[in-house]
Amino acid sequence: LSRSRGAAGGSSMPADAEESEGDARGASCPLAGFPLDYSYKEVRTIAGFLDDDPYTGVAKGMDRSSLPKGAEVNATGVRLANNRLESLDGLAEFLERVLDDPLELRWLDLSNNRLTTVDPVLLNYPKLSCLYLQGNKIAKLSDIDKLAAAPALSKITVQDNPCQQRKDYRLRVAAALPKLRSLDVIAVTKEDRARADAYAHVRAERLRREQM
Numbered sequence: 001l002s003r004s005r006g007a008a009g010g011s012s013m014p015a016d017a018e019e020s021e022g023d024a025r026g027a028s029c030p031l032a033g034f035p036l037d038y039s040y041k042e043v044r045t046i047a048g049f050l051d052d053d054p055y056t057g058v059a060k061g062m063d064r065s066s067l068p069k070g071a072e073v074n075a076t077g078v079r080l081a082n083n084r085l086e087s088l089d090g091l092a093e094f095l096e097r098v099l100d101d102p103l104e105l106r107w108l109d110l111s112n113n114r115l116t117t118v119d120p121v122l123l124n125y126p127k128l129s130c131l132y133l134q135g136n137k138i139a140k141l142s143d144i145d146k147l148a149a150a151p152a153l154s155k156i157t158v159q160d161n162p163c164q165q166r167k168d169y170r171l172r173v174a175a176a177l178p179k180l181r182s183l184d185v186i187a188v189t190k191e192d193r194a195r196a197d198a199y200a201h202v203r204a205e206r207l208r209r210e211q212m
Helices: 017-024 046-051 091-098 120-124 141-149 169-176 190-211
Strands: 077-079 107-109 130-132 155-157
Touching: 046 091, 091 120, 120 141, 141 169, 169 190
Parallel strands: 077 107, 107 130, 130 155
Antiparallel strands: none
8 A cells, every 4th residue: 555654653643643632523523622631641441531620621521611612521541551551351341431422432542552452442432433443462463353333433544553564554554444434544555445445345255265
């Protein structure tokens, strides 16, 4: 796939984070405040975030006076980056506690943690369009395949995970996620999509033959 723009590997905030936050607050989304920022808290479990307020953003139950006038929900994005998370156990309960409407989640930053798998809990949020997973410990591309069932996912970062070492990494991820528009902060072009679709067809045929 094309590499027309450099990726921001290892950064605390993806290079297109401002654009993605805009996506999370776009015209098709409910008016909301800034994403809730729980980054750099050295937290090991999702439950640990409940002990503290976000650095920025207004969690459910906090003073709402700083939210935009007419805000329908407090936030549609959450940043849990640069912590020590090894799993997403408790994510659903946490989002219920801090978001007015967890089903409006559009943007989730899990970068630079210690995650080894993609938890199916992420599929519970049908409007999730931007997901940051870079800088974790995900070794199998089959974990990324799980996200094919995320209906709105269009932007993802996976760089700086062990699975990136696969030579067909970019083709495999783009093939698994047919609605993807950006991978590792690089646009998925029409030509990229055509190559990924051809790759997916060949791979599916090979797997079919292996199962015969």
